[in-house]
Amino acid sequence: MSALLTIISRNWYDIRDLSNLSNAILERIRDAGGPGWLVYVVSALLGAGGIVAFIGGAAIINIWIERRVVGRMQSRLGPNRLGPFGLLQPIADAIKLMQKEVLQPRVADALVFSVAPIAFTVPGIVVLAVLPWGRNMTLADLDVGVVFILAMSSLAALAVFTGGYGSNNKYALFGAMRVIAMLVTYEIPSVLALLGLVLFTGTMNLASIVLFQEKYWLPLVLVQPLPFLIYFISSSAELNRTPADLAEAESEIAGGYHVEYSGMKFGLFYAAELINCVAISAIMATVFLGGWWTYKLDEIVPGWMLFIGKIYAVYFLFVWTRGTLPRFRIDQLLAFAWKWMTPMAFINIVVVAAEVLIWTETGWSAGLLLPVYVAVNGAFAVALIVGWVRFMGPKFSRFPDRPRFYSGIDVPSLPAYRQPAPEATGIGTAPSSTGVA
């Protein structure tokens, strides 16, 4: 086995590292005397083509996964008629959307209305370009990758605002205003969550973050569990996914920002939502779950396959929360960010800074410190969450969860109803029996 791996490594057919393949193609062009700009363009196109192909597939697959998984959660089957396991259902839906007439309200702001779906799609795609898909497989290896992805994810919400404003619809405007409020709020915890990671790893380069995890054999989710949760929650707010899908809030504002969109413009919104979701899942898979690195497994299985597997593991979390949780109200959601996640993230940064300081100043070995950090941070995250729930959580205890049971009718006398009774606010007498079903 290992002999086989040695033979194929570094050859173009070594699918564990697709950069070999692209290098082989570029070599061929160069040997054939192709001009420098052609090599440049082809190398860009190869990476971009790969990512766009992934996005196209992912948008289709994600709809299917979401519908099937949520279907299972809802004790039904989900789409299973068209194609094997219903895999062709999203394609049929896309064709249906393309055939539909693209309506545009007469009072809509034409330019803004048309630009919004595109502006919403771009950031998610761009984020995928800076991610390390494999050991040498980063299309744009930015030194400031972490800040870049944060910047891009803030742009998507602006596009949502654009669409909501441009529709010139009251419901859409509600969605637009909600998304702006949520963006201002949820940017902060997500930045702070990733800041802790950057402090710990000492780099903002996503590929280096993966290499850090490879070096210490430690997925960062273990050492940073609290930022994982914070980033997950705040990105589900930025992605408009239940329990934070306030910008579209089907049951309240009837679709919110995309209420006026139809046809493929709506389809673009719909697909871009899934693409953004994949992008966020990919970011989380990269910085928290080790990206393409999975202990020794990535020497046998191609790293990019492991990475895609991890993306879908995180995506499953998003689907799971969507399938199980009701929606917050807007003020509750904002309060949750300001009163819970932001302070927690701040405290976490202080802790991480102290840990990094101990590490660098004492020079103790990582093998000694990191297990301690894992234990300390895990306990710390649990303690912080429990403490916050205890002291800051909504106090529902004054209301009993369960109703009273009466075996007969009992209508209280009410001041405004029968006779003036000074303190007849108490309703009913003591329960005459405790009912058991």
Add this chain to the structure above:
Amino acid sequence: MIDQTAVVVAFYVIAASTVACALMVAAVRNLVHAVLFLVLTFVGVAGIYVVLSADFVAVAQVLIYAGAISVLLTFAIMLTPGADRRNSETVYQGPAFVLAGLLLAVIVFVVYDTDWRIAGRGEFAVTAAELGRAFFKPYIVPFEVASVLLVAAMVGAIVLTREEADDAF
């Protein structure tokens, strides 16, 4: 390595579109459109920063200007619902135009008249780490002052816009 021609072409394309967007900010008659064009301008300026091999500043520009400040502007527009949203000019439009033109002429003259000591320097290799070192070694005092300024601005903004607690939402 990036092809040099590509950088030059990118610079001029981005510069032209940035200037066009900036002019549109002044020209459009709807304040929300103006904000959206301003976002495009900010993104274009970020592109210019990339060409000038300042990738950290470019990303910070997108994050802060395009992501945050434009949202703040939108927020302010939405929080002043009864105000005029026509993006109109005051009577100082003419003088401002003349002044701007004159200033541009002066700057162009100065730019071409000055002998810039050009260093034939390549691209900066790693800017983020170097910037971090600069912040924490020679510029530590300004850095701390900036953080104090941010806190002061935050508190100031909260105090200015605070409502009485009668109908806390």
Add this chain to the structure above:
Amino acid sequence: MTIKSDLIEVNIGPQHPSTHGVFRMVALIDGERIVDVKMVVGYLHRSMEKLAEERTYTQNIPFTDRMDYLAAMTSNLGYCLSVEKLAGIDVPERAQVLRVIFAELQRIASHCMATGAFINDCGAWQTPVMYTFRDREKVLDLFEMTCGARITTNYMRIGGVAFDIPDEFLPALDKLVNDDLPYRFEEYDRLLVGNEIILMRARDVGVVTPEMAINASLSGPMLRSAGIAWDLRKADPYCGYDQYEFDIPVGYNGDAYDRMVLRIEEMKQSLRIIRQAMHALPSGPHKTEVPLAIRPPAGEAYSRIESPKGEIGFYVVSDGGAAPYRWHVRAPSLINLSVLKEMTVGQTIADAIVTLGSIDINVGEVDR
């Protein structure tokens, strides 16, 4: 010193995912806060009360199916009781028990729908509604087994029920009430009762005070959530409900959360009643033979029963002919809806949707 802004008028409905049909709520809002609400009903008006004056008493039963189409059995039952009262028809013992069984099954089906749709209004992505629909389907299977229809059952007849139950009904019912549903209701308890997000969304939202409830003559879970133990099955027993042992769950607070929990508890109480009724099911005829065109003596009768939505009353006036002279329905959905303005003004839109969902209206019954 608040920001002055224009009030916006928003039409919530008639085409809106959360208005449970074609109910329309014209909300005047300030930001997200509702300043004023105007309720517009009548989009589903089919003038049933007038149409009924042209049809015989038996022919009117299908109308009641189509009023509260989520609780057709109880509507049937209420109407049949009023005509029986008017014409002085006795109902056989077996039919009484069957009526109780089907009315309680219908209560379970309707409350399943109400609970699921309520959580949907809270913003869940269809999951609770799928769970409750799954259980509602099982109840509807029993209806189909008995009378061939699932929604508009048209099962109750003047003088009894349309058909006797088939042989396989009782085993199926036994399985349902003893094996399936108790487990399902425990599942609802685990999923919904005490869920933090639902507590945050529904606690202190849409509060009905006891004064409000009585002054507006609310009924059903709306009334009981306000802390008033009133249930027509106890207060004015019909169909022999006084023979069964069950409790009235009563809320403390009158808010949307209380109403949701009450519905779940009421479903459990309904199971209790069905279990007792199953064992007490006597043999005998399922129907008193009455002429097809009943001609009750001139007079009037009002009968009321506890439908899932509240007190549904049928007021029938006869002039001695084959068709009622006047037919009026006291629709609980409409009357429970009348406090919507008091409940929603001052809330956010999101809370207003939750409030509306917790009332559990059925527009077919509101508009008739």
Add this chain to the structure above:
Amino acid sequence: MPSDRVLATVPLEHVLILGAILFVVGLYLALGKRNAIGVLMGIELMLNAVNVTLLGFSRFVVSPRPLDGQVFAVFIITVAAAEAAVALALAVAIYRHRETVNLDEIDLLRW
């Protein structure tokens, strides 16, 4: 400069002129616009223009510490963020009192 050598990038002058154009557009906005938010947009644009210039200098001009231009740019971005927050808060506060943010109507120097 030998002719066979590829030009490093665009000349510094062009960068500076780009900065100048953005600056004067911002200046025009800041002086000419009626809405306070429009004025603020002009100010942000001017700060951006200054940043372009600074980064141009940092990239091209001889300096012992060439990255200082970028450091300054980051500081300017920080200051701009603070300034935008306060200025917009001011605009909202003024709007509450006067129901306008038009600068030619807020010239009484009092609330």
